[in-house]
Structures are given as structure tokens and as C-alpha cells.
Amino acid sequence: MRFIENEILERIGFDFYCDIANNIVKARAEMGWTQKKLAEQSGIKPHRLVGIENVKIRIDLDDLEKLSKVLNRSVDWLLDAELEGGGKECLYLVWSDSSPCLKLYQRATSKRMAFMIYDRKFKECHVAYSSGRERHFVQLVGVPVSTAEIQKKFKKRVTDDLPIEPD
Incomplete structure (x- = not known):
């Protein structure tokens, strides 16, 4: 190093979480899944997923990793990371x-x-x-x-x- x-x-800040929420919604829509289906597949409670997608609560790395697996996307893609x-x-x-x-x-x-x-x-x-x-x-x-x-x-x-x- x-x-x-x-x-x-x-x-x-807030925009960071908006970017993540937009990417989750986009990936979910591409798979043709509802929030309920994504919650079931990922093991995230439905009310928590709604809060994440509506940018009402902070998403953590554990949830991002769960979502990346079921959405077939990398965590970096969900983060919109450079x-x-x-x-x-x-x-x-x-x-x-x-x-x-x-x-x-x-x-x-x-x-x-x-x-x-x-x-x-x-x-x-x-x-x-x-x-x-x-x-x-x-x-x-x-x-x-x-x-x-x-x-x-x-x-x-x-x-x-x-x-x-x-x-």
C-alpha cells in the first residue's frame, strides 16, 4: 500500500441511500418480483425491505449481501460503487x-x-x-x-x- x-x-448521506434503494428496485423489477417475494427470498422482513426501498431506514451491509445474492448482482453494483x-x-x-x-x-x-x-x-x-x-x-x-x-x-x-x- x-x-x-x-x-x-x-x-x-441521504442520496447514498437513495442510490441503493433505486438499484434494489431496478433489480427487483427486472426479475419481475414484488417486495413480498424479494423479502421471502432474501430473508429480510417485509416491513424492513419497504423501509429500505422507501429510504426510511438505513440499509446495512448484511442486508446488502443478502439482496445481492438473490438479485444476482454484486454488492458493488447495488452500492453504485466506483x-x-x-x-x-x-x-x-x-x-x-x-x-x-x-x-x-x-x-x-x-x-x-x-x-x-x-x-x-x-x-x-x-x-x-x-x-x-x-x-x-x-x-x-x-x-x-x-x-x-x-x-x-x-x-x-x-x-x-x-x-x-x-x-
Whole structure:
């Protein structure tokens, strides 16, 4: 992983959940399923699915994974995620607008997935956000480095015993 200087932030708020809801509805419609059928197939309670599709409640990564399986779509597609680093795992900083001093590093393939993993951690810690209007920010800070990139920057190793010299 190598540091990347990047000031571009993804803001996670209401629009983020609207994008996900639209993609769920689109995939469900393409399969010709009702909300009830999708709820049965995915194991998500019908009232919860209605809340997710109507953007009344936050969807979590567990529900996204269930939906992606039965809708034959990737979680990234449902998230409308832009894969960075060629789809390889990158390093992101994620934080909320109410706690900008608590920035957490997260490995993921996209900013949106980084937020969903961050959100899962909050759920596992049994804590809630400050309010229903809580907004989050995600910033790319590290990208994968290939073997070829490293080999291009350094001389070839000819022995396993590398010398050490005093300063």
C-alpha cells in the first residue's frame, strides 16, 4: 500500500441511500418480483425491505449481501460503487460530521464499501449515530502497489543476506 495525496471526499448521506434503494428496485423489477417475494427470498422482513426501498431506514451491509445474492448482482453494483485501485483493496479514512476527530482507516474496494464496513463496525459495537441526519465522509488515502512498481524503483536483490552499514 502506498500513500496517495487526495483531497476528494465522498459524502455519505441521504442520496447514498437513495442510490441503493433505486438499484434494489431496478433489480427487483427486472426479475419481475414484488417486495413480498424479494423479502421471502432474501430473508429480510417485509416491513424492513419497504423501509429500505422507501429510504426510511438505513440499509446495512448484511442486508446488502443478502439482496445481492438473490438479485444476482454484486454488492458493488447495488452500492453504485466506483472501484478504485483496479478493483483491488485500497485504504480509506472514514469519519462522521459529528466526530471529525475520530477518523478510522478502512480497507475496501471503493469509498462506498469502506463506509458500509465502517457502519458494520458501529453496529457490532452496539452504538448509534448522533442523529438520523448524520453524514459521513470517505477519503482515499492508500492504493495497492504492484511487484512491478517496487521492482522498477529498487535494484535487483542478488542475495538473501543484505549488508548493513553504519551511518
